[in-house]
Amino acid sequence: MLRKFSFFSITNYALLLLLAFCMVYPFVYILAYSLNDGLDSMKGGISFWPRQFTLENYIEVFKDPAIMNAYKITIARTVVGTLTHLIVTTLFAYALSKRTLPGRNFISFFIFIPTIFGGGFIPYFILMQRLHLYNSFWVYIIPALYNFFHIVVMRTFFQQIPPELEESAKIDGYGDVAIFLKIILPLSGSVISVIAIFMGVSHWNDWFTGTFFISDKNLVPVQTLLQEMLTRSEALLDAVKRASQFGGNTMSPAGTQAVRITPESLRMAVLAIATVPILVIYPFFQKHFVKGALLGSVKG
Amino acid sequence: MEVTAAMTREAQKNRQQRKLLRTIWKHRIFYLFVIPGVVWFIVFCYLPLYGLTLAFKDFSYAGGIFGGKYAGLTYFKQFFDYYLSTDIIRNTVVISFLKLIIGFPAPIILAIMLNEVKNHAFKRSLQTISYLPYFVSWVVVVTLLNRLLTTDGGPVNEMLHSLGLKPIMFMGNVDWFYPLIIGSFVWKTIGWNSIIYLAAIAGIDPELYEAAKIDGASRLRQMWHVTLPGIRDITIILFILGIGSLMSAGYEQMLLFKNPATEAIGSVLDTYSIEAGIKQGRLSYATAVGFFQSAIAFILILVVNRIGKKVSDVSLF
Numbered sequence: 001m002l003r004k005f006s007f008f009s010i011t012n013y014a015l016l017l018l019l020a021f022c023m024v025y026p027f028v029y030i031l032a033y034s035l036n037d038g039l040d041s042m043k044g045g046i047s048f049w050p051r052q053f054t055l056e057n058y059i060e061v062f063k064d065p066a067i068m069n070a071y072k073i074t075i076a077r078t079v080v081g082t083l084t085h086l087i088v089t090t091l092f093a094y095a096l097s098k099r100t101l102p103g104r105n106f107i108s109f110f111i112f113i114p115t116i117f118g119g120g121f122i123p124y125f126i127l128m129q130r131l132h133l134y135n136s137f138w139v140y141i142i143p144a145l146y147n148f149f150h151i152v153v154m155r156t157f158f159q160q161i162p163p164e165l166e167e168s169a170k171i172d173g174y175g176d177v178a179i180f181l182k183i184i185l186p187l188s189g190s191v192i193s194v195i196a197i198f199m200g201v202s203h204w205n206d207w208f209t210g211t212f213f214i215s216d217k218n219l220v221p222v223q224t225l226l227q228e229m230l231t232r233s234e235a236l237l238d239a240v241k242r243a244s245q246f247g248g249n250t251m252s253p254a255g256t257q258a259v260r261i262t263p264e265s266l267r268m269a270v271l272a273i274a275t276v277p278i279l280v281i282y283p284f285f286q287k288h289f290v291k292g293a294l295l296g297s298v299k300g
Numbered sequence: 301m302e303v304t305a306a307m308t309r310e311a312q313k314n315r316q317q318r319k320l321l322r323t324i325w326k327h328r329i330f331y332l333f334v335i336p337g338v339v340w341f342i343v344f345c346y347l348p349l350y351g352l353t354l355a356f357k358d359f360s361y362a363g364g365i366f367g368g369k370y371a372g373l374t375y376f377k378q379f380f381d382y383y384l385s386t387d388i389i390r391n392t393v394v395i396s397f398l399k400l401i402i403g404f405p406a407p408i409i410l411a412i413m414l415n416e417v418k419n420h421a422f423k424r425s426l427q428t429i430s431y432l433p434y435f436v437s438w439v440v441v442v443t444l445l446n447r448l449l450t451t452d453g454g455p456v457n458e459m460l461h462s463l464g465l466k467p468i469m470f471m472g473n474v475d476w477f478y479p480l481i482i483g484s485f486v487w488k489t490i491g492w493n494s495i496i497y498l499a500a501i502a503g504i505d506p507e508l509y510e511a512a513k514i515d516g517a518s519r520l521r522q523m524w525h526v527t528l529p530g531i532r533d534i535t536i537i538l539f540i541l542g543i544g545s546l547m548s549a550g551y552e553q554m555l556l557f558k559n560p561a562t563e564a565i566g567s568v569l570d571t572y573s574i575e576a577g578i579k580q581g582r583l584s585y586a587t588a589v590g591f592f593q594s595a596i597a598f599i600l601i602l603v604v605n606r607i608g609k610k611v612s613d614v615s616l617f
Contacts (some may be wrong), residue, residue: 008519012416019410020429022487026444027432029455033447044453092337095330102324107334114345117598120590121551121570122577123351126359127344146340176329205437208552212578227439227556230446264447271443278435283428290499 027279034058034272038265057269060261066217067225067270074221077140078203085199086192088145093154094180115148128213139213140203140221150195157191158184194288201278222274229267355588368584375588384567392568392593395554396546398482404542406490408535411497412523427498430491441484442556446471449480472561481557481566485550496538497531504530536608543604548597569593 028048033041034057036050045051061067096104133139161184169179185192210224220228324331355375357368379385410430417423433441449470451457457467470476504526512522551570558566569589577586 009416012413016413016417016426020426023429023432023491026448029448030444042453044458046453047455047458088337088340091333095327095333098327098330100323101327101330102320107338110338111341111345114341114349116601117349117594118345119348119351120587120594121574122583122587122590123348123354125577126351126354126583127347131343143344146337146344151337201435205435205440207437207439212574223437223439226443230439230443230556267443268447271440275436275440279432282431282435286424286428286431289431290495 030268034268037260038262039260057265061269070222070225081141081203082199089150093151096155097158111148135216190288197285352591354584355591359584375585388567388572403486406486407493411494415501433488434492438552438556472559477562500531500534540604540608
């Protein structure tokens, strides 16, 4: 048992712990900063927990109509986008998993080509304009409907289901659709949840579409808003100004303290809310990741 | 004799055709599942591919993707005549090359290190933690880095201060630009990319390790002679894929990281194409830049795939 504590093991454990710290610490710091009094944070010295605890930054975020609207857009696109993606992907992949389907190799090849050679941003941009998707909520949903890798992962999964199951269901008088709904789908919970989390996360995290294909402020998602906050400070100043007016109008002693929120503390609160849902959800799907990653790597 | 043979052949062909039609008809419901997807791929993947022809045409809004006058290689020439084009190409290659030589082996090393952890619960939690950054957006990463690295009360500079060192302006600093780009890339992807190697390692026959132990191999030797050969094939496949993106420096990250101070070393083909197209409205020119990028990436994939096939019988297609 002494071997367990060899020099090799100790170095290995120490390095891995250091790595884990690097992965987690930034998020701990942001949480501490966003829960700390904004003006106080400016003095620096926050490292692991808030010094002057306050929820003021979060309250301000929830009061700001622009930020709240961005959250609504993000939630709406994540839910609608993920659901539609799952529906069309399972159907497509299930059809491709039928070894008897004439033309299935051609279809597989047809959807593989775009993964090695694409048109690039500009033709895509023109296409979005031509399809009137520019400045439409649907620009978040429709272009993200299909994904080659997700189709391959699902197809490979479906192919692993023993065909005897379907055959016996057929003998029982089930049709193709009934087999799919009543036999295949209930068996595919793990692969569906992996694709769901991939797609959900990619919808939640996408700032690019909102930045380049949306100019209507009412359609901007959270990540795009955060990106604007990063490059421009107007949005932040507005919110802070409103907060200061609010504080100034109430002539109470608390009011004379006026604003304790800084653009930076507000930004950290938005960042925290933009991140926390993902951090809560993804560990639950961990056990499926390996399977998903493995299936995805089996190509052709 | 010959006539009857031809007739039977004809009949056979007919029968086969009818059989095919019948199979197709039997699968009609599955075609219904596939058709919307095929249409989608035509519209969202093949139309932009066709849109690449814009690089050889004068784009006009009236003509759209299909119209426009033939312009030959004008726009390619324009790009190569542009005094910064060599810089942009060099930046792209340097950044993606650095990402490849540092970012590619990093998850392999992590997977091997994790594999040496025998405590199951500890290993699992380490893994979960290491995926974490993969699931946050680049916007979040860049905002995080800005806050952590600022000279304005950021924890990194406070630590430097307490060590008696001078504060460093990290962001927007030419000297720190590449280390930050590569570092944040590795930070974000190392855990996730290690999954596949861990799975491959798990698939290695334990008897091989036993045999190596009996031969007196140390743990490092076991790694070298058993683990590494065991993940060789998957490594080659992923390397081929990695080479394919050598002409792409990661546009999301680059768009977010770049600022006027680092423009000279941070301008890459992806960002330049977007900027020239959207900000300056030079759509044909920007398409030509994108075309150049895709074409080289494509050639790189073909070449590396061929090499992979020769060296080890492993290939993508």
